[in-house]
Amino acid sequence: MSDPTAASGRGRFITFEGGEGAGKSTQARRLAARLETAGRRAIVTREPGGSPLAETIRGVILSGKASALGPMGEAILFGAARIDHIDKLIAPALAAGTWVVCDRFADSTRAYQGAAGKASPDLIAELEKVVVREIKPDLTILMDLPPQTGLARARKRAAGAASDRFESEDLAFHNALRDAFLDIAAREPGRVKIVDATETEDAIAEKIWTILRDAFPAELAARDA
Numbered sequence: 001m002s003d004p005t006a007a008s009g010r011g012r013f014i015t016f017e018g019g020e021g022a023g024k025s026t027q028a029r030r031l032a033a034r035l036e037t038a039g040r041r042a043i044v045t046r047e048p049g050g051s052p053l054a055e056t057i058r059g060v061i062l063s064g065k066a067s068a069l070g071p072m073g074e075a076i077l078f079g080a081a082r083i084d085h086i087d088k089l090i091a092p093a094l095a096a097g098t099w100v101v102c103d104r105f106a107d108s109t110r111a112y113q114g115a116a117g118k119a120s121p122d123l124i125a126e127l128e129k130v131v132v133r134e135i136k137p138d139l140t141i142l143m144d145l146p147p148q149t150g151l152a153r154a155r156k157r158a159a160g161a162a163s164d165r166f167e168s169e170d171l172a173f174h175n176a177l178r179d180a181f182l183d184i185a186a187r188e189p190g191r192v193k194i195v196d197a198t199e200t201e202d203a204i205a206e207k208i209w210t211i212l213r214d215a216f217p218a219e220l221a222a223r224d225a
């Protein structure tokens with residue numbers, strides 16, 4: 001039997017963005033499973049990480065050891081991890097016709113290190129060009145919710161474990177992050193779709209599937225799952 005995904009050429013690149021505990025990982029997994037059911041080959045990956053070298057860099061960043069570098073230094077580390085992730089996993093998968101669902105990508109650098117962290121937005125934009133090159137998301141799902149709700153979910157799941165580098169930032173930082181993501185969505189409404197992340201997991205999954213079908217009618221309309 002022929003492989004319809006391979007026959008239609010390059011896979012699609014879908015990213016999930018938003019604050020802590022918004023449900024990105026949960027929905028990224030659900031979306032990839034639904035794409036598979038609909039006949040599309042799909043993988044889930046994450047940032048920072050997604051390749052062995054990028055996972056090593058993830059450990060350094062989230063331990064807090066790199067925070068002394070300041071937001072631009074951390075942005076460069078996220079960028080280095082992203083280059084390896086793109087080169088080793090994302091670009092080859094897309095070229096092979098696989099759909100890539102990525103839990104965070106370059107919008108997180110714009111929001112965390114740029115807007116909320118106060119690194120120069122112009123420098124962050126220049127870094128993004130160098131790092132991302134032609135591998136831009138076809139669609140980004142922004143999982144939006146009040147930071148208090150997301151942080152409470154993340155803490156409940158951590159069950160007393162220590163906060164990581166960014167979870168330990170104050171509420172003002174997390175509010176600035178939310179505004180930064182909403183600002184990205186307002187500037188790029190064609191690419192970034194906002195989803196209310198306070199709803200139930202099932203309701204959110206349905207909304208995301210509707211967004212996917214609207215965004216990729218030729219690829220998904222006849223392949224509902």
Ligand code: Z5A
Nearest residue numbers: 020021022023024025026047108109112153157166200201
């Ligand atoms: N970072 C950066 O600064 N710059 C960059 O360029 C990049 C990243 C790429 C990565 O940490 C950190 O790196 C991140 C940004 C920074 N900041 N922090 N911390 P991470 O990967 O460990 O954490 P995260 O990306 O923030 O993910 P998260 O905290 O795991 O949240 P999530 O993926 O959005 O949520 P989840 O794991 O799917 O769900 C969280 C909990 O809520 C879990 O118990 C679920 O069962 C529950 N959940 C999920 N959906 C719902 C609904 N709908 N209702 C109720 N409960 C729910």
